[in-house]
Amino acid sequence: MNEQQHPTPHALSRRALIRGSAGALGAGAVGLGLVGLGLAGAAGTPAYAGTRAPRDAFHNPFSGYTMTGTWQDHLNSGSLGGLDYGMGVGTPLPAAGGGVVTNIPNNGTGGHTVTIAHSNGYRTQYMHLSAFVLGNGASIASGGTVGLSGGAVGAPGSGSSTGPHVHWHMIDPNGKRINPLTFLGSGGGGSAGLPKTATEQDGVPGAVFWQRAQKWLSIEAGYAGPVDGAPGPNTYAALQRDLRDHHGYTGPVDGVPGPNTWAALQRLAGGYGYTGPVDGVMGPNSWRAVARFLNEDRWD
DSSP states (O other), X not given: OOOOOOOOHHHHHHHHHHTTOBSOOOGGGGGOOOOOOSOOOOTTOOOOSSOSGGGTTOOOTTTTSOEEEOHHHHHHTTOSOOEEEEOOXXXXXXXXXXXXXXXXXXXXXXXXXXXXXXXXXXXXXXXXXXXXXSOTTOEEOTTOEEEEEBOOTTOTTOTTOSSSEEEEEEEOTTSOEEOHHHHTTSTTTSOOOOOOOTHHHHOOOOHHHHHHHHHHHHHXXXXXXXXXXXXXXXXXXXXXXXHHHHSOOOSOOSSOOOHHHHHHHHHHHGGGTOOSOOSSOOOHHHHHHHHHHHTSGGGO
């Protein structure tokens, strides 16, 4: 007997992503779409003091992009510090952690700036935006879109930017600007770890599931897009390449998943506890098994 079928991954992931936003969004909320599952830190989470717990709900949402300006580069140029990631104008900017949004238009050299106030007393800021997508006071979950990237020279909201990118930094509870990657425990050098996906428990793939899938595919299958938890043709094409190379997929690598793609994914899932039919119909048991694979530490 087939598993009970969920909606297609396109519809399912969008539904799960939208679920992450709460509160009055105001007129600026029209652009909200890619909101992650509820990973915001719980009320009362202590401020970072050298332990892992306060960092668990945070991740580096830009790990799939090239870092074009390091923390030290900013300090060397007289800045208070920051990280720059190159990306095209209009790229959705996912929240590194859940919190409450404040928009700052034309914030000096930083241009349009969005601030996320987190429950542990820290704040995250993204600068040089081309557009805000949420209203002031909106709640956002980790992975939810808080704005669109900008940075084109002379464009509205770009501030002093010399090219398309996002500038990212954090502010600690004492008001000091800090390196987000140091906070996340990666020493400020590269990508920080992703949270584990709850799909292993609930069988419903959402933003973190697809972020971890994108990280896996960037390592094994040549995926070069953002690790943003919003699967599209590039994600699915990379998935098909990996499944072709390792799990018997024989269909086209066209970025359009169908029963043959999902049957091959079920074959992968068979190595992680899935015992159902290989019929190309993904259901909770299939997704749980794939999530067990994706939750391995190597994909953090």
